[in-house]
Amino acid sequence: MPRRFAPRNDTPRKNIMATKTKEKIETINKETPNKEAITYDVILVGGSPSNLTLAHRLCELIKDKPEIHLSVAILEKSENFGGHIISGAVVNKTIFDKAYPNHIEDGMPIESICEESSFALLSSNKKFDVPNVITRAALPDFIKDGYYVLTLSNVVAWMAETLEKKAAETPNITIDMFPGFAATKALIEDGEVKGVQVARTGDPLEDNIYASVTCFGDKGFISKDIIKEFGIEGNPQLWSVGVKETWKLSDKAPNMKGKVFHTLGYPVLDGTLGGGFVYGLDNNRLTIGLVISLDSKNPNINPQKQLQEYKKHPWLQKLLEGGELLNYGAAVLPEGGVASLPKQYQVNGGILLGDALGLLDVKSLAGVDKAIESGYLAAETVLESFTTRDFSSESLKTYQEELEHSPLMDKYKKSKYFRKAFLENPELLEKYLPKLLDSIEQFNTPLFGALAIGLSDPIKATKAAYKSFMYLNMPEDVKEDISYKEGYKNIDPHFSERMRNRGLGLNKFSKATIYSREDAVFYAQTKYEEHPDHIDEFSAETCLTCVEKYEMIGIDVPCVSDCTAEVHRLDLAGNDIKVHAMSLENCVQCRTCELICPEQNLRVNAALAGAGPDFRGL
Ligand SMILES: Cc1cc2nc3c(=O)[nH]c(=O)nc-3n(C[C@H](O)[C@H](O)[C@H](O)COP(=O)(O)OP(=O)(O)OC[C@H]3O[C@@H](n4cnc5c(N)ncnc54)[C@H](O)[C@@H]3O)c2cc1C
Numbered sequence: 001m002p003r004r005f006a007p008r009n010d011t012p013r014k015n016i017m018a019t020k021t022k023e024k025i026e027t028i029n030k031e032t033p034n035k036e037a038i039t040y041d042v043i044l045v046g047g048s049p050s051n052l053t054l055a056h057r058l059c060e061l062i063k064d065k066p067e068i069h070l071s072v073a074i075l076e077k078s079e080n081f082g083g084h085i086i087s088g089a090v091v092n093k094t095i096f097d098k099a100y101p102n103h104i105e106d107g108m109p110i111e112s113i114c115e116e117s118s119f120a121l122l123s124s125n126k127k128f129d130v131p132n133v134i135t136r137a138a139l140p141d142f143i144k145d146g147y148y149v150l151t152l153s154n155v156v157a158w159m160a161e162t163l164e165k166k167a168a169e170t171p172n173i174t175i176d177m178f179p180g181f182a183a184t185k186a187l188i189e190d191g192e193v194k195g196v197q198v199a200r201t202g203d204p205l206e207d208n209i210y211a212s213v214t215c216f217g218d219k220g221f222i223s224k225d226i227i228k229e230f231g232i233e234g235n236p237q238l239w240s241v242g243v244k245e246t247w248k249l250s251d252k253a254p255n256m257k258g259k260v261f262h263t264l265g266y267p268v269l270d271g272t273l274g275g276g277f278v279y280g281l282d283n284n285r286l287t288i289g290l291v292i293s294l295d296s297k298n299p300n301i302n303p304q305k306q307l308q309e310y311k312k313h314p315w316l317q318k319l320l321e322g323g324e325l326l327n328y329g330a331a332v333l334p335e336g337g338v339a340s341l342p343k344q345y346q347v348n349g350g351i352l353l354g355d356a357l358g359l360l361d362v363k364s365l366a367g368v369d370k371a372i373e374s375g376y377l378a379a380e381t382v383l384e385s386f387t388t389r390d391f392s393s394e395s396l397k398t399y400q401e402e403l404e405h406s407p408l409m410d411k412y413k414k415s416k417y418f419r420k421a422f423l424e425n426p427e428l429l430e431k432y433l434p435k436l437l438d439s440i441e442q443f444n445t446p447l448f449g450a451l452a453i454g455l456s457d458p459i460k461a462t463k464a465a466y467k468s469f470m471y472l473n474m475p476e477d478v479k480e481d482i483s484y485k486e487g488y489k490n491i492d493p494h495f496s497e498r499m500r501n502r503g504l505g506l507n508k509f510s511k512a513t514i515y516s517r518e519d520a521v522f523y524a525q526t527k528y529e530e531h532p533d534h535i536d537e538f539s540a541e542t543c544l545t546c547v548e549k550y551e552m553i554g555i556d557v558p559c560v561s562d563c564t565a566e567v568h569r570l571d572l573a574g575n576d577i578k579v580h581a582m583s584l585e586n587c588v589q590c591r592t593c594e595l596i597c598p599e600q601n602l603r604v605n606a607a608l609a610g611a612g613p614d615f616r617g618l
Pocket residue numbers: 045046047048049050051075076077078082084085086087088089090091152181182183184217218219221222241242243244289290291330331332333353354355356360365366367368369371372606
């Protein structure tokens with residue numbers, strides 16, 4: 001039976017059903033004598049596409065195992081399922097055919113089906129549509145015809161509702177859904193995940209919830225601790241940040257429904273890997289977003305500001321004229337691919353899924369399909385572990401084996417060397433792309449730029465083109481070394497101002513289409529109880545030194561510039577000293593600041609009691 005619990009501290013404890021075997025309670029009571037032990041068979045951390053699919057699939061599979069009864073708790077930090085979910089999202093429909101075969105009859109919200117997908121190069125003022133035949137040959141991953149265009153937050157809300165119905169029809173499973181309950185810490189004892197600590201309110205009312213298996217679909221919030229504690233790190237994960245707005249277009253705007261654009265170039269012209277997306281939704285709405293890698297040399301990426309620059313492009317200005325901003329939000333994406341996968345996808349008593357594992361394929365900007373697949377496959381392993389009563393990593397490893405052999409992972413594996421193609425050839429983005437864009441700006445074609453590159457730098461350019469082509473097409477089984485370094489280690493405080501501002505600020509634009517970061521927060525609808533304290537600053541001294549260093553150079557400290565929501569700021573303390581401070585009530589929980597802080601002096605924790613942004617509609 002499914003039940004939802006309110007995210008407030010008056011939640012009646014007696015309502016929390018648990019499967020309590022005598023032995024388990026005895027053990028738990030011994031370990032935590034002063035607390036009432038809450039136990040489940042399975043805890044799912046995050047009401048994510050991966051975890052909700054896991055629970056949905058469990059309901060299907062468990063029907064054939066009447067001898068087993070499972071209790072499942074789903075913890076979601078947002079007040080509503082989907083409320084902290086942000087994505088594009090253009091998704092291959094086949095994953096829904098597999099995991100939710102009745103999704104059409106069951107009313108899954110689909111914005112549109114992609115009828116036309118294009119890839120374009122943007123200079124400051126011009127747009128060059130790469131001919132479709134070239135895109136098909138060179139960038140087939142950006143052909144999205146027939147894919148679903150989704151508002152993922154709405155789909156996740158639908159998944160939660162569908163799950164409630166599914167669980168109600170399944171006598172031998174109890175699914176308790178806890179929106180507004182953040183898992184604050186993984187409980188690890190004796191080399192085993194025992195469950196999680198949960199905070200129900202902002203005050204110190206915390207409970208340990210125990211389970212035989214805990215599944216992490218939490219985009220890294222606490223799963224990063226699992227990876228570290230169990231020593232299963234692969235290469236460091238490379239992260240990017242995605243910033244996105246949805247717009248209601250004016251009645252005069254062209255019909256964009258089903259149109260999907262991906263762009264390279266303006267406004268990300270500083271040599272950082274990044275690109276834009278524009279997706280046509282139902283009801284005359286449009287999604288506009290940018291994804292920017294966080295392993296940039298640039299200490300001031302300013303993601304939200306760059307999104308505003310993107311909208312200043314004449315192509316987008318024309319589309320947005322007379323329109324209205326509906327929502328704004330931001331989230332990070334793991335883009336290291338296969339090379340950054342942990343050595344194990346499971347540990348004793350724990351499983352990692354979706355973005356928490358790193359299953360996003362940045363080459364095709366596709367993570368939803370693999371997140372769903374991971375949940376779908378994990379369900380089989382989880383159920384099997386209750387048949388054998390063996391929750392060890394060894395027993396759970398069928399999950400990893402199944403996932404590695406999933407046909408859906410083939411494309412993902414083929415992108416293994418995608419990041420290396422750019423990391424090994426920085427001149428591609430720093431030098432050659434701007435030349436192609438200059439040529440588009442002047443002559444409406446990249447050809448003269450390509451010619452100029454060939455003539456001015458023939459050997460280097462041929463080498464770079466060859467090397468990047470090799471890496472982009474290199475099969476996964478080639479054993480070429482990949483060693484990434486954490487993104488923040490690339491930051492160059494002395495990165496040139498010219499590069500930072502290249503090609504920007506040249507366009508005329510309608511002021512009504514552009515929002516300051518402060519104003520954008522309003523459209524993320526953040527809501528916190530008084531005095532939120534969900535970001536830890538480990539050392540004030542470290543911040544002082546950092547601020548002093550960047551003040552001397554005359555630029556913003558990275559956390560201030562790159563925050564997507566006007567949280568970090570510098571306050572004037574006595575003696576004219578500037579100190580790092582935070583307006584946490586603005587935070588959209590994206591974790592960008594944690595990832596880019598050059599001193600690794602921050603930790604962004606999950607917002608408590610359902611606080612945070614409201615991304616429904618993103
Ligand atoms: C701007 C942007 C555009 C994208 N575009 C596309 C696209 O077009 N196509 C595509 O396929 N993919 C796209 N992606 C990637 C895709 O959205 C992700 O790969 C996918 O959502 C990952 O799903 P997941 O199951 O890992 O869970 P996530 O979507 O990461 O959701 C995690 C959930 O866990 C919750 N949570 C986190 N920590 C806790 C905690 N401690 N306690 C309780 N709950 C917690 C969060 O609130 C959230 O609800 C995009 C991503 C972004 C940011």
